[in-house]
Amino acid sequence: MAPAEPEQEAKQEPKQPNRPYHHGDLRHAILTTALDVIAADGPGALSLRDLARRAGVSHAAPAHHFKDRTGLLTAIAAEGFALLAATLAEAPDLKEAGVRYVRFAREHPAHFQVMFAPELLRADDLELTTARALATDALRTPVSAAHTGGLDSRLAGVAAWSFAHGFAALLLSHNLDDPLGDQAPEEAFRTLATTMFRPGT
Incomplete structure (x- = not known):
């Protein structure tokens, strides 16, 4: 009977990698791993x-939190817009809001890829629509406070967003590697914004 004991211990060992997720946050673990894959x-x-294989859980486990791939991508986009809203809320003016937008894209490239790909997302998801609205409001505030030279505030918002988003997208796709050289992207954007959008214009 004695030899059976080690055999029982050996059978229990494969279950150990799963244990942290039973008592931890599987949703967060899946999101984090998904962001690494996307990046x-x-x-x-x-x-x-x-993702389930990487997390060491059953293949059905992620579906309990996200239902399907679209649900997971939607959750990532919602998280991204919430992070962006918090980042923009700290900006003292429109130029610095743009700088923070570029910094967000550089620090959260996977979020950025998914946030602006509506074909990948569940458009009517409440968490997503709420977070997107918060980010829009966070951008609208510095636009309203800026001098726009008589330009309609909605169009001014489009212009500001286009400038920051275009710069960020070119940065992430490495199209700015040569033009920027060793210059920090945020500083390059700040210089461009100062030149192109002078105070009082």
């Missing part, structure tokens, strides 16, 4: 089954 290979490489 490395893009949203197209995302698979719930693969």
Whole structure:
């Protein structure tokens, strides 16, 4: 009977990697792993089954939190817009809001990829629509306070967003590597914003 004891212990060992997730935050673990995959290979490489394997849980476990791949991507976008809203809320003026927008894209490239790909998302998701509205309001506030030269505030918001978003998108796609050289992206954007949008114009 004695030899059976080690055999029982050996059978229990494979279950150990799963234990942290039973008592921890599986949703957060899946989101974090998904962001790593997206940052490395893009949203197209995302698979719930693969994420479950990486997390050491059953292939059905992620579905309990996100239902499907679209649900996971929607959760990532909602988290991204919430983070962006918090970042923009700290900006003292429109120029610095743009700087923070660029910094957000550089620090959260996976979020940024997913947030502006509506074909990947569940458009009517409440968490997503709420977070997106918060981010929009956070951008609208510095636009309203800026001198826009008589330009309609909505168009001024489009102009500011286009400038910051375009710069961020070019940065993430490495199209600005040569033009910027060793210059910090945020400083380059700040210089451009100062030149192109002078106070009082």
